[in-house]
Amino acid sequence: MDIEVLGALSVRENGVSITPTAPKTRHVLALLALHADQVVPVSVLIEELWGVTPPRSARTTLQTYVLQLRLLISKALARNEDERCTSKDILATLPGGYRLDTRGGTVDYREFARRAGTGFRAMDAEDYAGASRRLGDALSLWTGPALTDVQGGSCIDTEVRRLDEARLCALDQRIEADLRLGRHRELLSELTVLVNQYRMHESLHGQFMLALHRSGRRGEALKVYQRLRATLVSELGLEPSAALSRLQRSILMLHPETAVPATASAGADTAARTASAGGVRIVARAS
Structure with missing residues (x-):
């Protein structure tokens, strides 16, 4: 099956x-x-x-x-x-x-977890080309939101959120790998969509800021930070994380950090990942 x-x-x-x-x-x-x-x-x-x-x-x-x-x-x-x-x-x-009983058949969410796990391990080993390729392979299994044609109850809704968070974690890391490979211009259109979809996800906003700055669009990068800050303050009463604030200052000083460090802002962007038989997990807010 x-x-x-x-x-x-x-x-x-x-x-x-x-x-x-x-x-x-x-x-x-x-x-x-x-x-x-x-x-x-x-x-x-x-x-x-x-x-x-x-x-x-x-x-x-x-x-x-x-x-x-x-x-x-x-x-x-x-x-x-x-x-x-x-x-x-x-x-x-x-x-x-x-x-x-699947009788040894294929199960796409298990294959996603397996591929994503190899991508995370490649990231840990600083094999960014391998990580980008493997995480991209994992993400290619997605054809839309999980169970997009099923009206679920509480249990299915919980599982769908878990799967969507796992996808977002793999996506975040794939983009990070691409940034480290210097593919900032290629990422701009994708990140434009993502920061509008995930309006309080700090890591994605930081990646977008970095990609814009490296593409010679410093003013737009700073506007991304201001929009995120306004959203966090108005909706959650929170300031951006220290890591994202450091990135903003480094762009202002024309010395952007080479990578966006892991960020955590309670209620806005708490991210964690695991590579195991059970899959991967990320917690983030989307709207």
Whole structure:
């Protein structure tokens, strides 16, 4: 089974789509896909579908959605005459919940975590060309916002935020690698979009300032700082971090820092990353 959630939901068995069109059944599949090869408790599925006040028929209705998914899986399995698995093997009922078995298929968010991890390690080793390439490969798996076609509940929303934050962390580091490689002019159009999308993300603003200054656009770089400062003060009552303020002063003195140091401004741009089997994490505000 091949699973894609980094964009629209797509789940294929034997190369055949088993992604339903019915919203609730699609909702169930999305949550199972986000926890592929793991048991998802019935209580979690019910809360995801109906919140904290589910109807009395919730458990029975959930079983109906599972049956509908199994019918789609059965049709896909029937395409392969040598297939010995059944739909109940792939969407298994286990004590307390259900598990979607990928049987060694591809899962895009796991592949993203793997590729991003190699990129982070390349950054740590100061292999900036390798980091840019590997992080770019990781980001290429994204075709849009995670589960863009699924109206999720609390659990899916949390997972989507985690995935989006992981993407932002990889993007931030890929841009940092490109800056260290002297690709400041090539980054300008991308960063123009990003700082408008993430209006309080200090690292991205610092990278944009640096790219502008290195491109001979010092005045615009200083305006980026002023816009960010105004946004932070008006919306959060915070001043830019010390690191970003140092960058602004260095641009004023015509001696910009060669790299944007990691910044942290409580509530505005707190970033952290890990490279592990579980993926990567960043916390940032976007609007």
